[in-house]
Amino acid sequence: MLKRRDKSEIFQEIIVLIDGGEHIPTRLCRGANITYSLFRGYVKNLIDKGLIMTVKAQRKDKRAVYDYELTDRGKEIVVRLRNSEDVRRLLE
Numbered sequence: 001m002l003k004r005r006d007k008s009e010i011f012q013e014i015i016v017l018i019d020g021g022e023h024i025p026t027r028l029c030r031g032a033n034i035t036y037s038l039f040r041g042y043v044k045n046l047i048d049k050g051l052i053m054t055v056k057a058q059r060k061d062k063r064a065v066y067d068y069e070l071t072d073r074g075k076e077i078v079v080r081l082r083n084s085e086d087v088r089r090l091l092e
Helices: 007-019 025-032 036-048 072-091
Strands: 052-058 064-070
Touching: 007 025, 007 036, 007 052, 007 064, 007 072, 025 036, 025 064, 036 052, 064 072
Parallel strands: none
Antiparallel strands: 052 064
16 A cells, blocks of 8 residues: 655645656646646645745747746755765665
């Protein structure tokens, strides 16, 4: 049986995906393995905390949509996450 993830793990997953180059909402949902309705709530929370921001983008079919990018604060969090993972590996 799979262990349920808590909110912080899902937040981390979304932030790491954005840092890895994913910006499109559908791909972020799939990468984090969550539904779009849950995704919207997590994204709103991350925006409110100042970790990500919306960026207006245009697709090939000329419709205006929004993608997501990390803020400077979000980039700092990614660095801290990577450092904590390195420390965890060293201690194992």
